[in-house]
Amino acid sequence: MSLYEEAGVDRRRAARAIEKVKEMARATYTPQVLEGIGGFAARFRRPGEVLHASCDGVGTKILLAREAGLHQTTGWDAVAMVVNDLLASRSLPLFLLDYVAMGRLEGEVLEDIFRGVTLACQEAGCALIGGETAELPDLLPSGHYDVVAFGVGMETEGGRGESPQAGDVLLGLPSSGLHSNGFSLVRKILSADKGSRKDGGERVEGGPGAKEGEGSPLVPMLLTPTRIYRKSLEPILRHPGLTGLAHITGGGLFENVPRMLPPHLRGEIWEGTWPLLPVYRWLLQELGKPLKELAQVFNGGLGMVLSVRKEALSEIQKGLLKAGEASFVVGQVAEGPGGLLWREERP
Numbered sequence: 001m002s003l004y005e006e007a008g009v010d011r012r013r014a015a016r017a018i019e020k021v022k023e024m025a026r027a028t029y030t031p032q033v034l035e036g037i038g039g040f041a042a043r044f045r046r047p048g049e050v051l052h053a054s055c056d057g058v059g060t061k062i063l064l065a066r067e068a069g070l071h072q073t074t075g076w077d078a079v080a081m082v083v084n085d086l087l088a089s090r091s092l093p094l095f096l097l098d099y100v101a102m103g104r105l106e107g108e109v110l111e112d113i114f115r116g117v118t119l120a121c122q123e124a125g126c127a128l129i130g131g132e133t134a135e136l137p138d139l140l141p142s143g144h145y146d147v148v149a150f151g152v153g154m155e156t157e158g159g160r161g162e163s164p165q166a167g168d169v170l171l172g173l174p175s176s177g178l179h180s181n182g183f184s185l186v187r188k189i190l191s192a193d194k195g196s197r198k199d200g201g202e203r204v205e206g207g208p209g210a211k212e213g214e215g216s217p218l219v220p221m222l223l224t225p226t227r228i229y230r231k232s233l234e235p236i237l238r239h240p241g242l243t244g245l246a247h248i249t250g251g252g253l254f255e256n257v258p259r260m261l262p263p264h265l266r267g268e269i270w271e272g273t274w275p276l277l278p279v280y281r282w283l284l285q286e287l288g289k290p291l292k293e294l295a296q297v298f299n300g301g302l303g304m305v306l307s308v309r310k311e312a313l314s315e316i317q318k319g320l321l322k323a324g325e326a327s328f329v330v331g332q333v334a335e336g337p338g339g340l341l342w343r344e345e346r347p
Helices: 011-026 061-068 072-088 106-123 183-190 217-222 252-260 279-288 310-322
Strands: 033-035 042-046 049-058 091-101 127-135 145-155 169-174 203-205 216-217 242-247 266-270 303-306 330-337 341-345
Touching: 042 183, 042 341, 049 072, 049 091, 061 072, 061 145, 061 183, 061 279, 072 091, 072 106, 091 106, 106 127, 106 145, 106 266, 169 266, 169 341, 183 217, 183 279, 183 330, 216 217, 242 252, 252 266, 252 303, 252 341, 303 310, 303 330
Parallel strands: 091 127, 266 341
Antiparallel strands: 033 042, 042 049, 049 145, 091 145, 169 303, 169 330, 203 216, 242 303, 266 330
């Protein structure tokens, strides 16, 4: 049984259900649909342009945010998940719509959520142009809510570029933490020691904002907002040496890196080639599992993984650095039957 199944989440069952949804969705496609369900974003052709669309939510991270009274992060995260999916499909976000459902409408909580949505849209360079706020007392308990975002982007000039090929380098961009995935498992860990959350939680050594010899409160660290990669990626999205992008969300590195590769290629990830965040050191200690197993649920500290031609690596890394973005060579693309091969060290 996998780590996530132990926490009550069966991703294989979800995958089977999604396959059935794909079959039904295909019956609605018009000739303008270039790519539907399955990629990081759908693609729709209009005269002279290609639009991309994505929809995502925050998941059970909301439950932890609600307990901590930190609602702004949920609004930010909903936007970030959608924007990063659009970027991974090589489109720049144009506008978003939101959906917020609450058991009972609470004005201050709603304002906090939308403060996060607004700040994230400003960071992503897109407009919030509409949405829906619903009060559903018969569906959601009082105090509970859900946040979802829908976004549309414009495909960058030059389209999707060349496809990945064997020998391409995998370049990782650091995450800010867990982002918005894996929280069913995180909450299961926390439930074993509820007392640790009374005053903001136990402390993790070396956490962000910690002074020398001190730790950082655990729960605020877990709720660190998802990074938005537009400013980092926009300068290089049109580079011909960039052959693929993967936004590392649900299913971790193992499910998302292969999504940008053709079926006859696989990704290779080399453990130890990027810095390990304090939150992952905490998870390794709590679960007693290797990083390889964590990377089947979490991003492992990499929010985006890029496929790059070897000859373009230096130029792309310089472009990222100029935009203020660190990057790490974390693996390669190789011939193989799809999927991802995890190596404990760089070969």
